[in-house]
Amino acid sequence: MIGLGLVADGGGDGGIWHQIFNFDHYGELLALVQNSLLAGALLGLVGGLVGVFVIMRDLPFAVHGISELSFAGASAALLLGVNIVAGSIVGSLLAAAAIGVLGVRARDRNSVIGIIMPFGLGLGVLFLSLYKGRAANKFGILTGQIIAVDTPQMAWLIGTSVVVLIALAVVWKPLTFAGVDPEVAEARGVPIRALSLVFMLLLGLAVALCVQIVGALLVLALLVTPAAAAARITASPVLLPVLSVVFALCAMEGGTLLALGSTIPISPYVTTIAFVIYLGCRLVETLRTKQVGRIALGSPGDPVQTHT
Amino acid sequence: MDRTEAVAPSPEPSGTAGRGRESPAAGPVISMRSGTLAYGDRVLWRGLDLDVQPGELLAVLGPNGSGKTSLLRVLLGRQQLTEGSLTVLGHAPRRGGRHIGYIPQQTSLPAHTMLRARDLVRLGLDGHLWGLPLTRPAVRRRVDDLLASVGATCYADVPVGRLSGGERQRVRIAQALATDPRILLCDEPLLSLDLQHQRTVVTLVERRLRAAETAVVFVTHEINPVLGLVDRILYLAGGGFRIGPPDEVMTSAALSELYGTHVDVIRIGGRIVVVGAPDAGPDHPHADAPEEGESQ
Numbered sequence: 079m080i081g082l083g084l085v086a087d088g089g090g091d092g093g094i095w096h097q098i099f100n101f102d103h104y105g106e107l108l109a110l111v112q113n114s115l116l117a118g119a120l121l122g123l124v125g126g127l128v129g130v131f132v133i134m135r136d137l138p139f140a141v142h143g144i145s146e147l148s149f150a151g152a153s154a155a156l157l158l159g160v161n162i163v164a165g166s167i168v169g170s171l172l173a174a175a176a177i178g179v180l181g182v183r184a185r186d187r188n189s190v191i192g193i194i195m196p197f198g199l200g201l202g203v204l205f206l207s208l209y210k211g212r213a214a215n216k217f218g219i220l221t222g223q224i225i226a227v228d229t230p231q232m233a234w235l236i237g238t239s240v241v242v243l244i245a246l247a248v249v250w251k252p253l254t255f256a257g258v259d260p261e262v263a264e265a266r267g268v269p270i271r272a273l274s275l276v277f278m279l280l281l282g283l284a285v286a287l288c289v290q291i292v293g294a295l296l297v298l299a300l301l302v303t304p305a306a307a308a309a310r311i312t313a314s315p316v317l318l319p320v321l322s323v324v325f326a327l328c329a330m331e332g333g334t335l336l337a338l339g340s341t342i343p344i345s346p347y348v349t350t351i352a353f354v355i356y357l358g359c360r361l362v363e364t365l366r367t368k369q370v371g372r373i374a375l376g377s378p379g380d381p382v383q384t385h386t
Numbered sequence: 387m388d389r390t391e392a393v394a395p396s397p398e399p400s401g402t403a404g405r406g407r408e409s410p411a412a413g414p415v416i417s418m419r420s421g422t423l424a425y426g427d428r429v430l431w432r433g434l435d436l437d438v439q440p441g442e443l444l445a446v447l448g449p450n451g452s453g454k455t456s457l458l459r460v461l462l463g464r465q466q467l468t469e470g471s472l473t474v475l476g477h478a479p480r481r482g483g484r485h486i487g488y489i490p491q492q493t494s495l496p497a498h499t500m501l502r503a504r505d506l507v508r509l510g511l512d513g514h515l516w517g518l519p520l521t522r523p524a525v526r527r528r529v530d531d532l533l534a535s536v537g538a539t540c541y542a543d544v545p546v547g548r549l550s551g552g553e554r555q556r557v558r559i560a561q562a563l564a565t566d567p568r569i570l571l572c573d574e575p576l577l578s579l580d581l582q583h584q585r586t587v588v589t590l591v592e593r594r595l596r597a598a599e600t601a602v603v604f605v606t607h608e609i610n611p612v613l614g615l616v617d618r619i620l621y622l623a624g625g626g627f628r629i630g631p632p633d634e635v636m637t638s639a640a641l642s643e644l645y646g647t648h649v650d651v652i653r654i655g656g657r658i659v660v661v662g663a664p665d666a667g668p669d670h671p672h673a674d675a676p677e678e679g680e681s682q
């Protein structure tokens with residue numbers, strides 16, 4: 079496995095800016111990270127789409143909770159010398175299932191997450207302390223150093239992404255209905271509980287994917303920020319997921335490309351780009367509200383005649 | 387769960403009475419026999435016999451916790467009767483019927499809802515079907531028609547979270563009518579609306595009732611806005627109930643018996659004011675039109 083940090087080690091003798099932005103030998107480096115770019119594209123797609131429902135269902139805290147258990151799973155895998163991606167997926171799914179089953183109501187859910195999260199983090203710390211290998215590997219699970227994705231890992235990433243994307247396409251409409259309008263959805267026969275659990279599992283998979291690239295601590299930047307940014311500027315059910323994916327892709331691929339020459343992990347680039355996009359969207363929203371005001375402001379709607 | 391039913395972008399205008407005639411029996415659309423609902427030891431109502439005819443408006447009144455919303459849940463198949471039998475449109479109640487329109491309490495819509503008014507209506511049409519929200523022209527047209535029929539066209543593209551209570555209720559009605567239902571269940575649709583918006587909501591419901599013979603079960607704290615329209619009242623209180631035309635139910639004698647204490651029902655200028663109903667204190671919500679939202 080070739081760590082990006084290793085690749086770039088030779089160029090790290092300039093000032094601090096040179097450490098952060100370094101584009102020496104860029105073309106050659108680019109060829110080395112093709113896999114990473116592909117992985118980034120997948121994560122952007124998955125993160126952007128899943129994020130829409132994370133915002134809709136008000137689950138950012140759950141994302142954080144799941145990612146800590148994903149971290150525990152990945153550290154266990156590192157310790158045992160098995161596939162790290164598989165380890166983080168197992169951790170994620172366990173956390174997601176626990177949150178989905180125990181925390182049906184929003185209030186319960188937050189405390190369940192608050193209880194699971196430190197437990198997961200503690201386990202992760204335990205496994206990492208027992209691990210005798212490279213320190214960079216440990217740091218990587220938390221902050222996303224596992225950047226140069228090798229081929230077997232890539233197969234896992236692609237497989238998991240495809241599962242998430244297909245499942246999401248199938249449940250998209252009822253999941254939206256259940257998310258925004260649970261009362262009526264239930265009355266119309268939408269299986270609210272089952273969908274909620276299914277989504278938690280999909281979320282678990284998505285988190286496990288993102289942990290590979292941005293690390294357990296910064297998963298929110300891919301699963302929350304892009305969708306939250308998009309929700310600031312549109313309410314269209316088509317434009318919202320599209321923008322969310324575009325933002326997530328910008329953050330992912332932009333982050334990968336910027337991180338390429340430097341010795342620094344990819345995560346600060348990804349999170350910063352995502353954050354700047356979010357700020358931009360807030361700004362657009364503010365300007366727009368000032369200019370136009372609300373469309374229907376001042377008119378109570380088409381008059382409905384009281385007597386017909 | 388029945389997923390085979392069509393999306394029903396029914397091209398005919400929502401107002402035709404055709405659906406009413408399709409039904410083989412012209413009998414009641416809702417029929418309950420000795421229905422009892424209890425949570426453990428607490429009996430909400432017992433021995434309730436209830437028939438609702440097509441085109442009838444049944445108002446359900448009563449203090450908080452008397453089982454009004456639970457009655458709707460039972461009709462929707464989301465809750466089982468403790469005892470007794472119930473048929474809705476000839477079947478045991480089941481979830482997911484497209485023949486029942488449902489307007490839940492306003493509080494049920496989360497504040498951070500990202501959808502536009504038109505999207506909410508659209509969910510009422512095909513939100514229960516699997517798949518991606520691909521917009522077919524027929525669906526789009528149907529949604530436009532529905533929005534127009536409640537006068538919500540001008541804020542069709544405004545996010546639901548930014549609509550006022552009255553605007554939102556219109557959208558809710560459009561959503562509930564999306565599938566051309568034969569029964570419309572409304573849970574406190576007038577709550578926290580001012581008089582003008584209350585009137586609008588009542589007018590829209592009335593229009594539907596007249597045009598399509600839709601049976602309406604209208605849970606409300608407030609009888610006055612629907613007084614001219616209501617056929618019968620089901621008054622739930624203290625584990626008991628009283629059902630009948632307004633003149634029979636809204637009397638001092640009837641309500642006093644129901645509450646087990648002296649209650650005055652006063653008629654002033656075509657309005658009914660209830661004074662002294664136990665749980666509500668001096669400001670019983672029947673007395674005044676706009677009231678604050680409350681959680682149950």
